[in-house]
Amino acid sequence: MKTHNLVLRINGEDRQVTVRSADTLLYTLRGRLGLTGSKPGCLNGDCGACTVNVDGWPMKSCLMLAVEAQGKEITTVEGLHDAPIQKAFVEHFAFQCGYCTPGFIMNCHSLVNNHPGADDKKIKEWLESNICRCTGYAEIEAAVKEVLGKKS
Amino acid sequence: MRTVGKSVIRKEAWDKVSGTARYTHDFQFTELLYAKMVTSPFGHAKIISIDTSEAKKMPGVRGVLTGEGLPLIGEAIKDRPPLAFGKVRYHGEPVVIVVADTPALAKKAADKVKIQYEQLPVVNSPAQAFQKGAPLVHEQLGKYKKDEDSYPVPGTNIATHLKIRKGDLTNFWKDVEFTVEGRYSFNPSDHVAMETRCSIAEITREGRILITTSSQAPFMAKRLISQYFNEPEGNIEVHTPLVGGAYGGKASVQLEVLAYLSSKAVGGRPVKLWNSREEDMITSPCHIGLDAKIKFGADRNGKIRAAEILFLWDGGAYSDKAIDLTRAGATDCTGPYGIENVWCDSFCMYTNHPYPAPFRGFSHSELSFAIERTMNLLAEKLKMDPLELRRINAIRPGDLTPTQVKLNKSNVGDLPACITKLKELIKWEEGEVVPVNDRIVKVKGISCSWKTSTIDTNAPSGAILTFNRDGTINLMSGVIEIGTGTKTVLAQILAERLKMDVNHIYVRMEVDTQTTPEHWKTVASRGTFMGGKAVLEAADDVIRQLKDIAACVLRAPIEDLEVADSRVFLRDDPEQGVHFKEICYGYTYPNGNAIGGQIIGRGNYILRGLTHLDPENGKGKPGPEWTVTAHGVEVEFDRKDLTYKLLRAVSVIDIGKVLNEKAAKGQVMGAMSMGLAFAGRETFVMDELGRILNPQLRTYRPLRYGEQPEYMVDFIETPQLDAPYGARGVGEHGLLGMPAALANALSKAIGVPIYHLPLTPELLWRTREGLLR
Incomplete structure (x- = not known):
């Protein structure tokens, strides 16, 4: 079995890890590095629960191999500290069971940073890649818009 | 009220937005x-x-x-x-x-x-299973062990048969002048909790069976594993951390058994069994399907005099919870209407489909689809306003339910008030169909529903309170935090009763069956009611103990004492008092003498007055109260390609009392979203071999961001007198009328009655062209 010794830059730290060629970034984060905030929901890129940021952009970590993540700046939900979007999710009750929340938060966090002036169409284009089964999305919409409103 | 009714932030909120909230699959060791x-x-x-x-x-x-x-x-x-x-x-x-x-x-x-x-040969629908000569799913049905409440018919695919016989059976259709009839069906589908199910099991050298599982029913897992494998209950310890969505799907016990057997096969070593999405959808229990036939008879004033109802539930390959789902469907079979003569046969049919778990609403959204479509057929026949027809027939205090429970002002909500509010919110006076241009119309549909819980008649709930030395309190309840926020609501109930700051209450999120008092199962919108009753009793127990010690310290009779703001004090001189922290671990006098001791509060609740149903006529009391609801949906419909956009969705629910406003609205909106997805697009697509062709989230599509309507949620507050602060169950109810309301709107839009789900443009086209019936 072919393995690789990698150094991955995660949440501002260099992390050494040994992976198989086939190991996804999601599996590596959770199973090798103990960063279980990113959640497996489908392992197929359909649900967005595993979304992390790679070089500032949202990426479904189930669709990226660990070996592809070398040399990139990776941020997981554990790497956010009192980000405005986290506070907005708390105050707007934008989660219930909380399982899709890390993925939504990482996606929303990238959105508000990359498109501080995002309109409804842009928000939909970004957030429709994630599934929340508990809320009806109204609270998530309110949370994102509050943060966007403060930015613009 | 100091805390009840406020949108108190959930106790686990920051853990959930920071990735530190742990679910079963997050536990790993080498x-x-x-x-x-x-x-x-x-x-x-x-x-x-x-x-x-x-x-x-x-x-x-x-x-x-x-x-x-x-x-x-x-x-x-x-x-x-x-x-x-x-x-x-x-x-x-x-x-x-x-x-x-x-x-x-x-x-x-x-x-x-x-x-x-x-x-x-494959049995591919409940209707096919019901036919004479259908292939048998279980040849040995007569030999299985069963509960007293199950009525399988050996030699057939009938797993159970529930009968409702109410009213004048000899002159059943006597006062009837108009009848309508409809046959309805939809396939099984899935809960799609974002966390797929996971169980970890280990058997220690002492024989202790340690299970961690993503479940709504860890106490049931313990009981069943004990029963199935003849293991002493005390040897089994089931842990449930936070659960990533459940909606009924995690009330069935399946992976726990398989993980236990896996561990046993490897000498007790710890084994994790985690479902892939595909396994979670088809291998683990799904959302039930239904074939139904409804006949209503009414007099010329629109009063429904008789209802004949046939439910063939898709029990799938194994009956498990489908028996109870079949019973629940029978108990509330008429929808929220006072009908004198009721004849209902509710059959649980074995098929070669995945077997069902409970699904949010426990048979009620499913039966409401059939009943509420029939209501609209009747309104059309009578040329009557469908809302008015519902108002006339709304079940009220004094009426008998199908299982002949007499309703009163406490055990049922106010449906006419819900209907009035719905009428205003959906702007009913605008008309059901409003053309926008040649191609586009706006169409409204409405429905009503109701639900009681049909859980075990002796289901318990318990709570334990302990203190920290600073006078703050730890709350332990067997209710699972599946996303409903119930644990936070329980803290609010406790804070209200003790008149203290809710921030001084710590809630234990994890449940373990050894040290957490049992809450039967976190199902049926019963967490707040039963858990809340147990918490209130525990609060009273704590107040009594606090006052006992304070009475000594303050040298005052107990009846002169009050408890508020984490203090016990004299009613007539509040400055004379002691803080909890001075007495919660006993009071120590200056010379070192101590009295009292640590305070541990305990409370429990057991449902009261519930009965089994009579096997001949269904008579009996299945649940403590009925929550009633009125729903509306407005869509923008394209007459050319039969696509539509959800504009608005309304739910008016008689909640009894709002305990946490944002949490309650969130429950209702989330349930509405789930109901609209079930109505509009969710189904297992099956081939002739019974294979499910779409067990993936790109071919099976829940609602996504941007597809949601504008939600309008309103509450009526008719208190349930024996419930904590009057609150009724509300976790499921936003879902109940959504499929029916959407189907009623789209029937109006295409001008042809709809009898099937899900309401995809293709199904609408087939219906309009007469290719479906």
């Missing part, structure tokens, strides 16, 4: 082994041979299990082998489990297992 299932590729087939030799030879494989020699299991009827034995009865059924050092190895080894099948 000695853990991983299980992988090999599942059936067919709906119905004989197992000719199973060859596991190659899998066993692979390095890193620690065990391989088959169904041979395992006892039959199941909640109501013991009809299910934990792993298929002899034959498979549904696509996705687990047949073999491989246990290996890593998930990748387990998968590789599972792929090496060779199973030879010989296909059998």
Whole structure:
């Protein structure tokens, strides 16, 4: 079995890890590095629960191999500290069971940073890649818009 | 009220937005082994041979299990082998489990297992299962062990039959001048909790069975494993951390058993069994399907005089919870209407489909689809406003339910008030159909629903309170935090009763069956009611103990004392008092003498006055109260391509009392979203072999961001007098009328009655063209 010794830059730290060629970034984060905030929901890129940021952009970590993540700046939900979007999710009750929340938060966090002036169409284009089964999305919409409103 | 009614932030909020909230699959340790299932590729087939030799030879494989020699299991009827034995009865059924050092190895080894099948004729719908001469899913039905409340019919596919016989059965249609009839159906579908199910099991050298599981029913898992495998209950300890969505799907006990058996097969080593999305959708229990036939008869004033109802529930391959779902459907079969003569046959049918778990609403959204479509057929026949027809027939205090419970002002909400509010919110006076241009119309549909819980008549809930030395309180309840926020609401109930700051209450999120008092199952919108009653009793227990000690310290009679703001003080002189922190671990006098001791509060609740249903006529009291609802949906409909956009969705619910406003609205909106997705697009697409063709989230599509309507949620507050602060169950109810309301709107839009779900443009086209009936 072919393995690789990698150094991955995660949440501002260099992390050494040994992976198989086939190991996804999601599996590596959770199973090798103990960063279980990113959640497996489908392992197929359909649900967005595993979304992390790679070089500032949202990426479904189930669709990226660990070996592809070398040399990139990776941020997981554990790497956010009192980000405005986290506070907005708390105050707007934008989660219930909380399982899709890390993925939504990482996606929303990238959105508000990359498109501080995002309109409804842009928000939909970004957030429709994630599934929340508990809320009806109204609270998530309110949370994102509050943060966007403060930015613009 | 100081705390009740306020939108108190959830106790686990920051953990959930920071990634530190832990779910079952997040627990990992180095000695853990991983299980992988090999599942059936067919709906119905004989197992000719199973060859596991190659899998066993692979390095890193620690065990391989088959169904041979395992006892039959199941909640109501013991009809299910934990792993298929002899034959498979549904696509996705687990047949073999491989246990290996890593998930990748387990998968590789599972792929090496060779199973030879010989296909059998498939029972592909409850209606087909009901036909004479249909292939049998269970040839040995008469030999299975079963509960007293199940009525299987050997030699058929009937797993149980519930009867409702109410009113004048000899002159059943006597006062009827108009009748309408409809036949309805929809396939099974799925809950799609974002966290797929996961169980970890280990058996220690002492024989202790330690299970961590993503479940709504850890206490039931403990009882059932004890019962199935003859293990002492005290040896079984089930832990449930936060659960990533459940909606009923995690009330069934399945993976816990398989993880336990896997661990047993490898000498008790800890084994994790985690469902892939595909397994979670078809291997684990799904959302029930239904074939129904409804006939209503009314007089010329629109009063419904008689209802004849046939439900053929899709019980799937194994009856498990489908027996109870069939019963629940019978108990509230008429919808929220006072009808004198009721005849209902509710059958649980075995088919070669995945077997159902409870689904949010427990048969009520499903039956409401059939009932509320029939209501609209009746309104059309009578040329009557469909809202007015519902108002005339709304069930009220004084009426008898189908199981002949007499309703009163406490045990049922105010449906006419819900209807009035709905009428205003949906702007009913604008008309049901409003053209926008040649092609686009705006269309409204409405529905009503109701629900009581039909859980065990003796279901318990318990709470324990302990103190920290600073006077703050720890709250332990067996209610699982599945996303509903109930644990926070329980803290609010406690804070209200103790008149203290809710921030000084700490809630234990994890439940373990050894040290947490039992809450039967976190189902049926019963967490706040039953858990809340237990918490109130525990609060009173704590108040009594605090006052006992304070009475000594303050040298005052107990009846002169008050409790508020974490203090016990004199009613007439509040400055004279002691803080909790001075007495919660006993009071110590200056010379060192101590009195009292640590305060531990305990409370429990058991449902009262519930009965089994009479097998001949269904008479009996199934649940404590009925929450009633009125719903509306408005869509923008394209008459050319039959697509539509959800504009607005309304739910008016008689909640009794709002305990946490944002949390309550969130529950209702989330349920509405789920109901609209079930109505509009969610279904298992099945082929003639009973195979499910879309067990993935790109082919099975829940609602996504941007597809949601504008939600309008309003509450009526008719208190349930014996409930904490009058609150009624509300976790499920936003869902109940959504499928019916959407179907009523779209029937109006295409001008042809709709009898099936899901309401895709293709189904609308087939219906309009007369290709479906």
